[in-house]
Amino acid sequence: MxxxxxxxxxxxxxxxxxxxxxxxxxxxxxxxxxxxxxxxxxxxxxxxxxxxxxxxxxxxxxxxxxxxxxxxxxxxxxxxxxxxxxxxxxxxxxxxxxxxxxxxxxxxxxxxxxxxxxxxxxxxxxxxxxxxxxxxxxxxxxxxxxxxxxxxxxxxxxxxxxxxxxxxxxxxxxxxxxxxxxxxxxxxxxxxxxxxxxxxxxxxxxxxxxxxxxxxxxxxxxxxxxxxxxxxxxxxxxxxxxxxxxxxxxxxxxxxxxxxxxxxxxxxxxxxxxxxxxxxxxxxxxxxxxxxxxxxxxxxxxxxxxxxxxxxxxxxxxxxxxxxxxxxxxxxxxxxxxxxxxxxxxxxxxxxxxxxxxxxxxxxxxxxxxxxxxxxxxxxxxxxxxxxxxxxxxxxxxxxxxxxxxxxxxxxxxxxxxxxxSPAPSAIVTRPRRRWARGAAWAGMVATVLVVVGVVRMQQAEALRNEARQAIDRQFHGRTGPDAAGLREAMGALERAVALDPANAQAWSDLAFVRALQTFAESGRGPAWGEAAEIAARRAIAASGVVPEFWIRLGVALDLRGQTDAARAAFERARDLAPQHSHVWYYYACHLSRDTKQREAALRAVAICLSLDPGNTEGEALRAKLNVRP
Known part of the structure; x- marks a missing residue:
């Protein structure tokens, strides 16, 4: 008893x-x-x-x-x-x-x-x-x-x-x-x-x-x-x-x-x-x-x-x-x-x-x-x-x-x-089964700890990525433009994120974005930052080739390196993946606008962008710029 x-x-x-x-x-x-x-x-x-x-x-x-x-x-x-x-x-x-x-x-x-x-x-x-x-x-x-x-x-x-x-x-x-x-x-x-x-x-x-x-x-x-x-x-x-x-x-x-x-x-x-x-x-x-x-x-x-x-x-x-x-x-x-x-x-x-x-x-x-x-x-x-x-x-x-x-x-x-x-008398477990149950429980506990450690690292990486991306977005929403110190801080957070979770393709894409933005903060180093951005963008694409944003990041990086044909192929891949997304057409238009011979094609691309999203202010600004002949 x-x-x-x-x-x-x-x-x-x-x-x-x-x-x-x-x-x-x-x-x-x-x-x-x-x-x-x-x-x-x-x-x-x-x-x-x-x-x-x-x-x-x-x-x-x-x-x-x-x-x-x-x-x-x-x-x-x-x-x-x-x-x-x-x-x-x-x-x-x-x-x-x-x-x-x-x-x-x-x-x-x-x-x-x-x-x-x-x-x-x-x-x-x-x-x-x-x-x-x-x-x-x-x-x-x-x-x-x-x-x-x-x-x-x-x-x-x-x-x-x-x-x-x-x-x-x-x-x-x-x-x-x-x-x-x-x-x-x-x-x-x-x-x-x-x-x-x-x-x-x-x-x-x-x-x-x-x-x-x-x-x-x-x-x-x-x-x-x-x-x-x-x-x-x-x-x-x-x-x-x-x-x-x-x-x-x-x-x-x-x-x-x-x-x-x-x-x-x-x-x-x-x-x-x-x-x-x-x-x-x-x-x-x-x-x-x-x-x-x-x-x-x-x-x-x-x-x-x-x-x-x-x-x-x-x-x-x-x-x-x-x-x-x-x-x-x-x-x-x-x-x-x-x-x-x-x-x-x-x-x-x-x-x-x-x-x-x-x-x-x-x-x-x-x-x-x-x-x-x-x-x-x-x-x-x-x-x-x-x-x-x-x-x-x-x-x-x-x-x-x-x-x-x-x-x-x-x-x-x-x-x-x-x-x-309701418990029944037959619920009492024999000693051999008890030893087996304890062994299985210990194996389950070890497996649970290993999985949780991996998931915690994954969540920590995503938290760093979110923090960095929100900091960058605040700069643009405030119309202050990219700030060198802020970009370096965001880049450090994203580099820690991909170190914690190399499989986080979105973190690699955001890292490519920040490295590309460094060309505005550090003039004269465009090709170097373009190469670094390309490496990050390709890591994102290696994890998933169906995300249009990743191809846009690659296209921007290749443009910074002067590889126009390869960049155009990347933007066209993004366009094919998301034909009804206004931002895809905006970036494609930006790429075409770099070549004066592609002015009409750029205008057509930005027109499609604005037809999909009439409130796209960046698209309006690009169209106004293209309509001003040199």
Whole structure:
């Protein structure tokens, strides 16, 4: 009996230790712009690695061994396929590895919560951490909406298009809405439990009202629609009800939501504006363009996809005339996964997700709810399920899984929603199997440490690259022109970046850019800096020949060296890769303008540039210069 108590206590300590690391990671990543910046991801990656190492140690050394959910193991083939896809298919592997790490963190977090944090108390605390983050996020959203519209975390300033919408600790209002979608139903059901006291009803009702108000402040139409659909589907999925009751409750929910929507529309000018934009434009403007491009990329390679992280680069193949945005992702995580990883990757991931959801729903419906604890667990699990469904619907119009904080929160809520496995007498593991399990755990820990060290270096390199590029962009936006000291500092940061991560092709491209700019700061050394820029540009192209920017950097470097024909071939390659991108035509026109015999060709190129982007001020200046005859 004493040994059993000791084992239980030791097991509990493992759980609380894992909870501490996961809670710290959720708080850090969420409050640092959702983990969007590479500087944040250095810490996030280290915490995630430490958490998984601790989890492996717990699996090996906690006694007695507990039965495992196998849902996380079912996702391992997907991760293996992602690695193969990046190695064999992706044209931009340095971007693919970042995407692979985001998937890995999400799946690892799901595994830790599913099999490492099992007891009721730490699971309640974990959900409490998420709820606390939600309250802090809404408070930040209120500050943005009513006090300082341009305020963002980490000294950043909100972009103009989001100034009148709350984004909380994130940079995007839809990201705050996604976090609240996960939490609002789970909080609301606690207020309506039969066993809840008056105090509990008031407390949870107040928290639910705060989350609902925060969701309203985001002015996220997709989130509102996702929550409404999930709430209507919820009664239809309650197996113990007769269909007549399910339909009646679904209709009642629909009517209630319609009334709430009508009141919000009348009371809030922001809601009226957002709904009015939807009606005026006949739907979305930019998202259908991104979705069509993603679908066309999927059709190009339906089985394997175009490769992890490739969407933004290969979007140039399908960029329509006049579309000047840099999309990054498809604004639809399902389509983005299909585009990058094809039917194989899509099936390996979403097939498992659908299977786990189906099994969890059936098991929850069959669980014993005669006890108060059983009823409460069923209600909270159902609330989490509704939130996950609303989040899943919202994924159809956004890229929440590309935001690390949201991916971690989703994985946590998904694992909390899976019904637990009850220990059985056969769960005791024999000594030989225990030795084997410990050996496997140690191998996993070593592999995790090696992977995390590599990813941390990759994130550090990207952080240096971002810092250097932003410093250069600030010089040009301020119209001060390139500054010699600033360029040297940026060059040093980029050289450190490529030393840390030689596979980061974008860092090599930016290094080529800075070296080319040195010709303006150090007159008379154009050929020397041109040669240095060419070396960096060719390193970028060696990593990926499908990025038009890399060919532009090579063309500029070759022009500095006086190799006109080779430079023209590089610019024409960039033009072929991105025929509808205005900047490509601008650089091509600049190249042609260096030869007086190519003046008419340069004018045609700059005319195409301005037809694609009439607001291109550099193109206007070049056309004016070309129209002044010597």
């Amino acid at each position: 004493q040994a059993t108590d000791s084992s239980s206590a030791r097991s509990s300590r493992w759980e609380w230790a894992q909870l501490t690391l996961l809670g710290a990671n959720l708080i850090w990543t969420t409050l640092c712009l959702g983990g969007y910046r590479s500087e944040t991801m250095v810490v996030t990656t280290a915490l995630a690695g430490a958490l998984f190492v601790l989890h492996l140690a717990a699996l090996a050394y906690e006694t007695p061994a507990l039965p495992r959910h196998r849902a996380d193991l079912w996702l391992l083939p997907f991760l293996g396929y992602v690695v193969l896809n990046i190695l064999l298919v992706s044209p931009v592997p340095w971007l693919g590895w970042r995407d692979a790490w985001n998937w890995t963190m999400m799946i690892a977090t799901f595994s830790v919560v599913l099999n490492g944090i099992r007891s009721a108390a730490p699971r309640r605390v974990l959900l409490g951490v998420l709820i606390g983050l939600g309250l802090i996020a809404v408070a930040m959203g209120c500050y943005q909406r009513f006090v300082a519209p341009g305020w963002l975390m980490l000294g950043r300033h909100q972009v103009d298009q989001f100034l009148h919408r709350a984004s909380g600790p994130f940079g995007i209002p839809n990201s705050l809405a996604a976090l609240l979608l996960l939490l609002l139903p789970a909080v609301s059901v606690r207020a309506f439990r039969r066993s809840a006291s008056v105090t509990q009803r008031v407390l949870w009702g107040w928290i639910g009202a705060v989350f609902a108000f925060g969701l309203l402040l985001t002015l996220s139409r997709g989130a509102w629609l996702g929550l409404a659909l999930a709430c209507v589907i919820w009664p239809l999925a309650i197996r113990r009800w007769r269909w007549s009751r399910r339909l009646a409750v679904a209709v009642a929910v629909s009517i209630g939501l319609s009334v709430v929507g009508a009141v919000a529309y009348q009371a809030s000018p922001g809601v009226r504006d957002r709904v009015g934009q939807l009606v005026t434009h006949g739907g979305e403007l930019s998202r259908p363009i991104l979705w069509r491009a993603g679908w066309e990329l999927f059709r190009d390679r339906p089985l394997t996809g175009t490769g992890g992280g490739s969407y933004n680069t290969l979007f140039e193949r399908h960029r329509p005339k006049g579309f000047i945005d840099d999309p990054q992702w498809a604004h639809n995580d399902y389509l983005n996964t299909l585009s990058d990883y094809g039917l194989i990757g899509f099936g390996l991931f979403f097939g498992v997700v659908a299977s786990v959801a189906w099994r969890s729903w059936r098991q929850a419906g069959a669980n014993d709810r005669r006890s108060r604890a059983g009823r409460d667990a069923f209600a909270v699990g159902g609330g989490l399920g509704v939130g996950l469904l609303a989040f899943a619907i919202h994924l159809g119009v956004d890229f929440h899984w590309k935001i690390p904080a949201l991916a971690l929160a989703f994985a946590t809520c998904a694992a909390l929603a899976v019904p637990p496995i």
